[in-house]
Amino acid sequence: MPAGGKPTVRSRRFGHRMQRHRVSAGFDQSQAAEFIHGSRSKISRMEDGITTARPAEVLLLLDRYGVTDERERGHLVWLAKNSGHRGWWLNFPELSESYRDHISLEDDATFIREWQTVLIPGLLQTAAYAERTAALAPRSLTPKVVAQFVKVREERQAKIEEGGTGYAAIIWEPVVSLPLVPATVHREQLEHLLRAGKRSNVSIQVLPVSAGVKAGISYPFSSFSFDSQPTVEAVAIDNLRGSSILEAMDDLTAYASAFDRLRSEALSPDASARLIRRVLRSGKEEAS
Numbered sequence: 001m002p003a004g005g006k007p008t009v010r011s012r013r014f015g016h017r018m019q020r021h022r023v024s025a026g027f028d029q030s031q032a033a034e035f036i037h038g039s040r041s042k043i044s045r046m047e048d049g050i051t052t053a054r055p056a057e058v059l060l061l062l063d064r065y066g067v068t069d070e071r072e073r074g075h076l077v078w079l080a081k082n083s084g085h086r087g088w089w090l091n092f093p094e095l096s097e098s099y100r101d102h103i104s105l106e107d108d109a110t111f112i113r114e115w116q117t118v119l120i121p122g123l124l125q126t127a128a129y130a131e132r133t134a135a136l137a138p139r140s141l142t143p144k145v146v147a148q149f150v151k152v153r154e155e156r157q158a159k160i161e162e163g164g165t166g167y168a169a170i171i172w173e174p175v176v177s178l179p180l181v182p183a184t185v186h187r188e189q190l191e192h193l194l195r196a197g198k199r200s201n202v203s204i205q206v207l208p209v210s211a212g213v214k215a216g217i218s219y220p221f222s223s224f225s226f227d228s229q230p231t232v233e234a235v236a237i238d239n240l241r242g243s244s245i246l247e248a249m250d251d252l253t254a255y256a257s258a259f260d261r262l263r264s265e266a267l268s269p270d271a272s273a274r275l276i277r278r279v280l281r282s283g284k285e286e287a288s
Contacts, residue, residue, distance in 0.1 A: 007049035009104040009245065011083035013226070013233065016247055017076060018061065019047040025065040035064045052080040071228065092152055094145055102222070102236045102243040106156060111166040111225035113232075113259050118220065119180070120189055121169045122153055123160050124196055124204070129189040132181040160202065166230070168203040170262045172217075176206055177279050187283055190276050197273055205266035206275050223255055232256040 007015075022032050022043075029043040036042075036057045045051045053061070055077045062073050089095060089103040106112060106123075114121045119133055130153045134146045141149070159165050176193075179186035197204040220238040225231055235255045236243040246252065267275060 008083055009101045009234075010079050010108070011052055012049035012247060014052055014076060014079035014083055015047040015049040017072075017079075018058075021062065021065040021067050022047075027065070032061060032064075036060055049083075052083045055080060075227065088155060089152065092148055094148055095152065098243045098245070101245050103152075103156060105222075105224045105234050105236060105245070106165075107159065108226055109165055109224040110227060111168075111230040112160075112222060113168045113170075113230075114220075114222045115170045115218070115259060115262055116175060116220045117172045117217065118175065120171065120175060120193070123157055123167060124169060124193060125153055125157075126185075126189050126192050127154065128185045129181055132185055136180065160199075163199070163201045166201050168205075168263070170205045170207055170259070170266050172207050173209050173275070176276055183283060187280060190280050193276055194273055197269060203269050204272055205263065205269055206272040207262055207266040211265040218258055221255060221258075223252075223259060232259075 022029070029047075030040045032043045033040045036053070038057075042051070046053055058077050058080050059073065062076065067073060087100075087104055087107055089100050089107075095103075112123070114123065119125075119136075120129060122130070125133070127150050130150045131146055134141055134149055160167050176190065181189070193204055196202050222236045223232045224234045224236070226233050232252045232255060233247070235246040235251060237246065246255070266272070
């Protein structure tokens with residue numbers, strides 16, 4: 001069960017998926033409880049992410065719910081077993097709880113989609129860019145804490161660099177063309193974007209300023225999928241205090257649609273790379 005009875009990102013995901021299967025099968029919580037000789041309270045706490053269930057109970061419930069897909073069954077058993085797993089990010093005590101939740105979603109995800117309007121996405125930042133932009137945080141950070149945040153960024157990027165996760169980023173044009181960091185750092189960052197965009201699991205698109213209104217500019221957000229299909233199952237919205245995690249079906253549908261609109265109005269990955277190269281050439285000409 002989650003440590004201290006407190007829901008974790010994984011236990012909430014487990015509970016929500018089990019609840020959807022129960023409702024789809026037409027059972028109430030009391031009926032589900034009878035299947036495992038438990039109480040309605042146990043099912044309620046499980047679906048709220050406060051507790052999980054033993055693998056045998058999970059499989060028994062899924063049998064009664066009519067869930068036969070072996071991938072889904074295996075994934076739910078894995079979530080039940082690992083809901084209290086201690087991730088590497090817990091070794092950084094200065095991270096906020098919401099940031100840890102965000103990293104936990106990234107670590108489990110098979111697909112990540114991100115929209116950014118102010119900064120280069122964290123999963124694509126160079127160490128120098130991450131260090132410089134840390135100074136833009138709403139609260140002052142000590143050099144030691146900044147160094148820790150840069151280290152966390154590098155750890156977060158490992159899964160993308162290893163090809164373990166599909167990643168699609170849409171970046172608003174001013175982020176590319178109007179640097180918030182020194183020119184040398186910005187050029188290094190743009191060169192890194194071009195290299196990252198060549199990875200088979202990475203797609204980088206730039207949304208032109210001219211297309212912003214049509215696409216519907218929104219606050220930066222990331223969406224996550226945890227299965228072989230890129231169905232959005234969680235969304236993280238950036239804010240001044242970290243991230244807010246959304247898991248309600250209406251929210252997931254809205255943000256999936258928002259990303260699709262942004263992607264349809266953004267430049268293609270190839271055209272985006274050409275724009276980034278033009279910005280690089282322009283910067284070099286101004287520096288000469």
